[in-house]
Amino acid sequence: MADIAFILLCHKDPEAIVQQAQQLTAVGDYIAIHFDASSPKEAFAFIYDALGSNPNIVFAKKRIKCGWGEWSLVRAMLHAVEAAVDAFPQATHFYMVSGDCMAIKSAHHAKALLDGDDCDYIESFDFFESDWIKTGMREERLIYRHFFNERKNKKLFYNSWWMQRKLGLEREIPADLQIMIGSQWWCLRRRTIEWILDMTKSRPDVMKFFSTTWIPDETFFQTLVRHLVPEPEIRNRTLTFLMFTDYGMPVTFYNDHYNLLLSQDFLFARKISPEAAELKDRLGLLYASGRDDFKISDEGQKLFGFLTGRGRIGSRFAPRFWEKEATLGRECELLIIVCKKWHVAKRLVGSIKHHLNIPAIDYLFNEEDTDLPNLGGIQSTLEKRTRHRRALMRMLFDYYETDRMIICLDTANLDLMQDFFLARSTTRLLELECDFTDDFLIGHAKRAGLAGELTTDETMQQLLPTIRYDVAYESDRIRDAGFINHLRVRELASPDENVRPIAEFLSVSEDVARGISRTPNLFAD
Incomplete structure (x- = not known):
């Protein structure tokens, strides 16, 4: 030995x-x-x-x-x-x-x-x-x-x-x-x-x-x-x-x-x-x-980065001049669905596709394997997509030959939302307000690398309040940003109560919006 x-x-x-x-x-x-x-x-x-x-x-x-x-x-x-x-x-x-x-x-x-x-x-x-x-x-x-x-x-x-x-x-x-x-x-x-x-x-x-x-x-x-x-x-x-x-x-x-x-x-x-x-x-x-x-469980490095990062929210490198000046085009209409529960946003997008002929792309700035067309390499990595965000979106509008498009973003992507609202296009934002159980937050911590399968219950219970606060804080930051055309669909509201924001977000009749709002098990985990 x-x-x-x-x-x-x-x-x-x-x-x-x-x-x-x-x-x-x-x-x-x-x-x-x-x-x-x-x-x-x-x-x-x-x-x-x-x-x-x-x-x-x-x-x-x-x-x-x-x-x-x-x-x-x-x-x-x-x-x-x-x-x-x-x-x-x-x-x-x-x-x-x-x-x-x-x-x-x-x-x-x-x-x-x-x-x-x-x-x-x-x-x-x-x-x-x-x-x-x-x-x-x-x-x-x-x-x-x-x-x-x-x-x-x-x-x-x-x-x-x-x-x-x-x-x-x-x-x-x-x-x-x-x-x-x-x-x-x-x-x-x-x-x-x-x-x-x-x-x-x-x-x-x-x-x-x-x-x-x-x-x-x-x-x-x-x-x-x-x-x-x-x-x-x-x-x-x-x-x-x-x-x-x-x-x-x-x-x-x-x-x-x-x-x-x-x-x-x-x-x-x-x-x-x-x-x-x-x-x-x-x-x-x-x-x-x-x-x-x-x-x-070996989550120490990511957990430390997450906890200490709460004190420096909002910092961002200055954009390059050519990124700052890039636009989507005034004739373009970008519809952003924001939700921390990605499966809920994807379920809503699926229902929208069933009712309407609008190109929609799931979390392209969050998931590496999002299905995207070949755009000359700009779409190949999350880093490239994020760095050239406006150029990427302009190319997607051109690829699909459309002037309306839906994308999904995580609630943490405030910098992307702010950038798109400044891009000289018509931009609307639909936030899906979900209820978060402890089981979901534990799963979120594991997916984000803040915890592992072997993380102790004691450590997890200490971590949960911070994660819950962080999720709520992300939503508060979106509200504080003061975006025009910011609409909300709430899990705790009835499908009929959610009809109006969906109709306004998609510019459709209330009958079409009602069909979308009644998507089966929309908020189910």
Whole structure:
């Protein structure tokens, strides 16, 4: 069975470090600790006094003063790794963690996973081809030498960089290396670690290069693993669950995230809030619990995006000038049916087609496989359809040789509605107001990736009020937009009460509208 040596880099909260080390070694695993030399001596003394006698714990032989983005972080990792390799010959895997990480699975589960696949777990994407870097420096991290810390000596950092650019002092990347980038939270086999340590001794050119790159903890191990290990033996992922906000800040987990964390397909999570005492206590007991009944639903990333997105509704990139000026034509009449329950809108469209000869297209901006004619490729993906929305609709009017067309939109597509109402055509909107049961909202959460088949009832019950509010809020936003020709058909109204809005929406007689309003099981789930 796998024996894990944890490589712990830390710089604060000595009491928590002691607790973390005791929890991780309680089942026979090992830990090598590097405590930042910039931190108070008293803090390190506290940790050493508490853990120094534990045979499963070793300290880095040399402590380094670490700075964010500096080579010092990698040096600290290497010192801890060397100490672990020497002290724990039984260790089969080396797992990088920080003081903010905690196990979200048991040791039994973790070791079964590692035993089941002879591989290394490390994120490693091509530095130049991938979009892993979202903002800031890219190739400048590598081709220029960085001697100063950007956070501590901002002026010196940027002056040095600009001077090198001005003088053309770009440098070559070692010719045999493909630079990779990814998360620094890796889990590597002993053989891989030994190969890396051998390379640090045999390739001074590589060490010299990385020692003056910027943020090398995201490139050093990632590059060397890809250089040394065959592709089939690498899993391009981290076993540590972590998320970042739109602003590049790590998401912090609190007491009410326990069930969410356990349901993710990861072994550890980062960052656990220092104030989340209950969460830390529960996770602390988990690693030694022997549990292996984890239900993996793995909806964390999408769920976080959904919840945090509620605070930024309405943001949208400015349209390109040619999109803004495109029109559908004043002679065209675009009829938009809006409904969160797509099957209800499709049922209504089917009834309209039965009564009237109006081309109608279901959720073309929401469903990839919507049946569309070949329009030269503009219809091929949802991204293209949305980006060229007015051009697409103009082409559809021309293709069907009509001046009236019906489309369906989700209630979340407010930006599309606003755009079409500005498109110099006659536009009418029919909103289908539905009643939403808990069962429907649970199904919606699963379809949207906010929950999975194994999401716990407790997590789902916490999520339901937010989803219900979000659905209602989308409808309120449509009303607040003040669209002219905005009509509503309500599930709670009688078919006769719904005749008038249908007649006005379609410009038909009330007799025809009555036939449509009496569509059997129109609102049934």
